[in-house]
Amino acid sequence: MTQLRAERVTHYFGGLCAVSDFNLELERGALMGIIGPNGAGKTTVFNIITGVYRATEGSIYFDGDEIIGKTPDRIVAMGISRTFQNIRLFNELSVLDNIRIAHYAGSRYNPFEALLRIGRYKAEERRIREHSYELLALFNMDVLASTTARNLPYGQQRRLEIVRALATGPSLLLLDEPAAGMNPREVDQLTDFIRWIRRTFNLTIILIEHQMRLAMAVCERLMVLDFGAVIAEGPPKVIQTHPLVLEAYLGEKVPV
């Protein structure tokens, strides 16, 4: 069953065409990778799907509903969540608060109940708190609940971003360069980790990756972007030897 469908999505920054004629058909439960050189438009695709940018042309359907034109918070509430290439945690807040904030759309009390601490306020706050602790415990981070996010080591910050994204209750998770800044051993662990969260949370995952190593190991299907256009698509084995991909990554073959 198709969960995400993009049709002829095109996006311009002024005169620069960042994404051109992007089409995608993604099955529920798939694990797909988007690779490509720097500036190829990978993150722009994520920003369009999550509503940060409004695509110049084209449509995107999530579970059959058009999402272009919706605000980011509405799109998250529909079940699309993401992480960021350069970590964007709420730095001055505690680990627990970082997770609780991701429960905003899911909470069921109104401002009056909050201001006067009446009605559903207490029960809902308890539920949000317990759910946050459960999630943190699942990732062995519950002991860090009251630590300020900025004081976490780099690896833990990356992990917290993923936990925070999961706290919104997504069915589609977008990971933007999760291996950035990791050494080869950590990258191998990340491969298992990504497979594990897909299984545990029943997710569809799109992964942007710069490092071929991770993308090749974990993704079932790869899409290669260059200058905003899809130049190749298929299983990792095919992509690895695709002439256009080699050209994009290594440059044109010069006749000797």
Added chain:
Amino acid sequence: MDEPREGKLRWMPAVFLAAGLAVSFAIPQYNLLNQYVQLIIMYAGINIILALSLNLINGYMGEFSVGHAGFMSVGAYIASFLTVRIFPPGAETLLFPVAVTAGGIGAALLGLVVAIPSFRTRGDYLAIVTLAFVMIVKSALENIDAVGGARGFLGMNKMTTLPWVFLWTVLTVWIIRNFIYSNYGRGVLSIREDEIASSLMSVNTRQVKLLTFTVSAFFAGVAGALFAHVLQFINPRMFDIIKSTDMLVMVYLGGVGSIAGSILGASVFTILLEVLRPLEAWRMVLMPLVLVLLMLFRPRGIMGLREMALFVPSSDKSNSAGKVKQA
């Protein structure tokens, strides 16, 4: 991690409230303090309400509003107009809380209007918008003859008393604390930290901004209503940008993003202004100098981003809008 507190501590707020109320009744009744000191205490209370109100936007949300004098004046004028012109003579003392609330609601409605530009602009740009707002409110009031125009409005009885100031101050602290330690309050903090990430983590940033401006403006209006009924005379010039600047000084002196800081900042500011009165003109040199030094050595204020345990709900002790400094 959870709520049940030890039996003794649980009654602390109620005891504090009763004791405070009793003292605030006793002081004027038995003349325990002279009139001048009583007046200073009332101004301190009103300033605490103003500082808390402004801190919500400038401290917790990380925006920059200089528009609070405008909200304050709207509250002051609405409440005064009600007590002097609308309410039946004799009943106005009884209806005073209604007048104060109405002043707050009037200001809150204007808060909604000011919140809308905040959807698109931040920082300096929003500051300019709120600056314009103060000017608009001031010149509008100067041209409404029904409230005396530029001459001002008078005829209010001195209905703001110590117990009223105490009650409204406690109510403000309680409601703003509840707001901060709720989903909406955490939304406010996340906007300060990273607005894009906030909306991508499902926070409806427009809803949060509307709500924050409404709550903030409401209490600025309440403070205005109380202020008008201490002074018994108001005119539009009292509520110009200088008044907003005073509030900024209180917030940045006491500490951004902190209830304890707002209370401290407002109290120190009010008292300092009186203590330094003998210096006359030099007072206006010394106060800004304090501010310059503060920005150099403690840019977030004395209590910046820290909170006293007293103002953190028991269900939220382990972590919060910053680190909890045990009091």
